[in-house]
Amino acid sequence: MANTAKNINRNFEDSLLNSLSKNKYFSYSDEGEMHCEGVNISSIAEKTGTPFFVYSKKYFTDRFNLLSNALHGTNFKIFYAVKSNYNLSIIRHLSSLGAGADVNSAGELYRAVRAGVSPASILLGGVGKSAEEITFALEQGILLFKVESYGELIQIDRIAGTLNKTARVALRVNPNVNAKTHPYISTGLAENKFGIPLEEAEIIYQDKSLPNIKFAGVDMHLGSQIATTEPYAEAIEKTLAMCARLREKGITLHHFDIGGGFGVQYDNESDFPFEEFTKTVIAPLKASGMTIFLEPGRFLSANSSALISKVMYLKKNGNKNFIVTDAGMSELIRPSLYDAYHQIVTVNTKNREKKIYDVVGPLCESGDFIGKELEIEAPEQDELIAVLSAGAYGMAMASNYNARLRPAEVFVDGSDWKIIRKRETLEQLVQNEEDCL
Ligand code: LLP
Secondary structure, eight states: OOOSSOSTTOOGGGSHHHHHHHTTSEEEOTTSBEEETTEEHHHHHHHHOSSEEEEEHHHHHHHHHHHHHHTTTSOEEEEEEGGGOOOHHHHHHHHHHTOEEEESSHHHHHHHHHTTOOGGGEEEOOTTOOHHHHHHHHHHTOSEEEEOOHHHHHHHHHHHHHTTOOEEEEEEEEOOOOOOSOGGGBOOSTTSSSSEEHHHHHHHTTOOOOTTEEEEEEEOOOBSSBOOSHHHHHHHHHHHHHHHHHHHTTOOOOEEEOOOOBOOOSSSOOOOOHHHHIIIIIHHHHHHTOEEEEOOSHHHHGGGEEEEEEEEEEEEETTEEEEEESOOTTTOOHHHHHOOOOOEEESBOOOOOEEEEEEEOSSSSTTOEEEEEEEEEOOOTTOEEEEOSOSSSSGGGOOOGGGOOOOEEEEEETTEEEEEEOOOOHHHHHTTOOOOO
């Protein structure tokens, strides 16, 4: 995860926008107007107002195909991690390309099914699945549960028994590997709450006392925004050794789920090294004969989107220049929560002088910022700005803090666009409340 003060003296030619432009997801026209694919972003803003997330359909398609091609010749299945962006249209599009869904709650499961994903292509994970969620998932007939503790396994066995069903299960192992990412999004270390230690998992797989459980495979997820292949290779080696020992005891696990976490470009980092991944991660898995499952979220969604907002006011406090926009931590919490870097540019570029700004939202909170000390072409009041790489964990983590209305989402397909989620209304803010005192 990049830190702040990064845009200073940046050579704009090397920027993320430039690399996205090469593929025409987001680019400036000759007149300096930003487009998403073939659509002028200002023209969307005129109709929808601001702020809104705009997504490139082609980006999702290209990323899904990139990952599939890297796995060509292996037995694999991609399960889109719905938590990164759970808009129905986005899930539906990825499903139409062949993705299943990795879900973490009854709500995500409901969304995936509503978006047309077959329950037979859905995995349910999560460290604290409730009895209601387990029941719902069994009734839906999902492909399998990723189980994170022995207590949970007993609970699933019991509920499956009462429903007269068999639950397919993969234990989520915790291989105790350092994914070298932000502590909040690292999950594969012994100290994290996630997964079951390998030694314990090996014992559980041999448990014959759970009549309604069928062990189908093994699962891991090491963390998010992982830049290198080493953590995967190390964890897979340890876990395959366990699978081999179990096989000798007559217990065959049919798939290996390596989770998600493949790092993407927010700044000038490189994209995840897929060539090396094929050699050091996929090859040993292929040799094991197990089907490979993957659960990418960010890799498919992060750079699909820009958050478009309006410059409401420009102000100077002491030495600091502030851009006050109509989007803040309620729309994109990643900068406040993880000190994450998102490139911010003006939607119209006019070769103006660049200045250093803090870009802040309208919320009543000092932690409400979407960029600090960024070098940006000096905008004018009422102009549009674009926060890039906003497709993963942007809208999915948006909130109603300060009773703000969650923004609209717009899907672009070539020269067409449509609203895939309307802006919330004031009435919706209070619809579940009983004002009865
Ligand atoms: N599978 C499991 C079990 C996960 O917990 C996650 C993400 C994924 C797959 C997808 O990981 P991805 O491919 O997107 O890295 N809110 C944070 C990220 C949290 C990730 C949580 N788990 C952020 O904005 O950076």
